[in-house]
Amino acid sequence: MHNLITDIKNTVSINDSDLQRVLDKFHKKEYDKSDIIPSYATVSKHMKFIEKGLVRVYIIDNQAREITIQIGIESAWINDLYSYLSDTTSNIYLTVYEPTTILQIHKNDLEQLYKEVPAMESFSRIKIQQSYTRLYNRAFNQLNKTAEERYLEFRDKYGYIEPRVPQYIIASYLNISPEHLSKVRHDLLKK
Amino acid sequence: MHNLITDIKNTVSINDSDLQRVLDKFHKKEYDKSDIIPSYATVSKHMKFIEKGLVRVYIIDNQAREITIQIGIESAWINDLYSYLSDTTSNIYLTVYEPTTILQIHKNDLEQLYKEVPAMESFSRIKIQQSYTRLYNRAFNQLNKTAEERYLEFRDKYGYIEPRVPQYIIASYLNISPEHLSKVRHDLLKK
DNA sequence: CAAATTCCTTAATCTGTATTAAGAAATCAC
DNA sequence: GTGATTTCTTAATACAGATTAAGGAATTTG
Known part of the structure; x- marks a missing residue:
């Protein structure tokens, strides 16, 4: 639980006995490559922390296209926060791209x-704020950027993720077609 | 403070003496049509509630285009939540389209x-959650919709706002050009 | 290691929306 | 009420990125 402990201690100050009480409420789940973590069509009841591995969070739009919302690695929290917060049915899919250890806590336990x-x-509160600001940045900072600019920004911020997933998933995160990402990368090489 | 009281009571249960203690911390600000509420380049320190009136929240992108983020009317909270939550300088502009009464509370008072x-x-927490879910909906549900679909959805949800602001502001909220919104509306009439 | 599958690239064509331009309509200010 | 300003419409042209198609490269599986 090393990464989880680090994440909590980096976020708030907490003494060891309280920390232990918190950790006791987390449950470990192991997944293999290509596993699907159940989410779609359920109401999210857990906050999930990636202790190790890589998980893609995505939706399928009304034209059957996948739009990647988040590519989560070690120390990322993944969840359909929308479903979790509003008690509505999730539209989100979670698939595993590397052997992954999830530590999760039930909403009831967390609220207790x-x-x-x-x-x-x-x-x-801090975690929700961080989710908000990340979503905000994604929604608005990228609204007025070209595909190339978005790709460069992605590489800048999350370049270490790039080699760990297929390129078409990066494309779907940037909301461009795989063909266009291929072109963008080709054009960048010539510069 | 009627609308504010209603909003608080609709959100949480609170007794009258506590409510009064809360209300005491709010300050009233009056603005006229075309006024600018200071926000850009400052760090947001207040949660602002529109008791009456209409305020547009927008950013100016790197091509000098205005992108409307929110059109707030009576009982809406408006703020650069990003700036407020992360203590960073705001990129947001607030302008007033009708005589407006704002009730605002300082971050320090609220945290107290x-x-x-x-x-x-x-x-x-509930208000931040609501902001999150609204932003989420806007960012992802509209990602895969055409301009026409977005306009229809807007009219469906916020149609009552439409007559209160110029059409080019609706366009900038939908992230399309005013010319294109005009065409979309024209084409819809023929259907 | 061969075959199957998945992933990436190239290129042609298509499409939704922006941009530009100009005039018409509505609203505002004196 | 008239002129000035703001807002809306129409139409032509331009462009970023999607779609389609097909072949090549890489990776996985038996």
């Missing part, structure tokens, strides 16, 4: 912890 | 209230 360990209420 | 009035911590 808010009462027992005040730092955790803070923790959740 | 979290300690004195627990319902307010809940209140903030």
Whole structure:
């Protein structure tokens, strides 16, 4: 649980006994490459932390195209926060691209912890804020950028993820066709 | 403060003395049509509630185009939540389209209230969650829709706002050119 | 290691929406 | 109410990126 402990300690200050109480509520789940983590059509009831591995979060739009929302690796939280927060059915798919260890906590347990360990209420608020700001950046900073600019920004921020997933998944994260990403990369080489 | 009281009571349960304590921390600001509410290049320190009126929230992109993020009317919260949450300088402009009454609370006062009035911590969490889900919907549900579909969805959800602002502002909210919105509307009439 | 499958590239064509331009309609200010 | 300003419409042209198609490269599987 090394990465989880680091993540909590980096986010809030918490003493060791409280931390232990929190960790006790997490459950480990192991997945293999190509596994699907159940999410679609269910109501999300867990906050999920990637202790190790790589998971893609995506939706399928009304033209049957996959749009990648997040490519999560070690120390990322993945979840359909929308479903989790609003108790609605999830539209999100989660698939595993590397052997992956998930540590997850049930919403009920987390909400119980808010009462027992005040730092955790803070923790959740901060995590939701981070999700908000990340989504905001993605939605608006990329609204006025070309495919090439978006790709360069992605490489800049998340370049270390690039070699770990097929290129068409990067394309679907950038919301461009795989063919166009291929062209963008080709054109960049000539510059 | 009628709309604010209603909004708080609709969001959390709170007794009258606590409510009064909360209301005491809000300050009233009046603006006229065409006024600019200071925001750009400052760090947002207030949660702002529109008691009455209409305010447009927008950014200016790197091609000097305005992109409308939110068109807020009575009972809407408007803010650069990104700036407010992350203590960074705001990129957002706020302009007033009708005589407007804003009720605002300072971040310090609100955080103080979290300690004195627990319902307010809940209140903030719920409001941030709502912002998140709204942004999510806008970012992803509209990603795979044509301009026409987005316009129809807008009219469906926020049609009552349409007559209160110029059409080119709706266009910039939908992220299309005013000319194209004009065409979309024209084509819809023929259907 | 061969065959199958998945992934990537190239190139031609197509499409939705932007841009430019200009005039018409509506609204505002004196 | 008239002129000035703002907003909306129409239409021609331009362009970023999608789609389609097909072949090549890489990776996986038996």
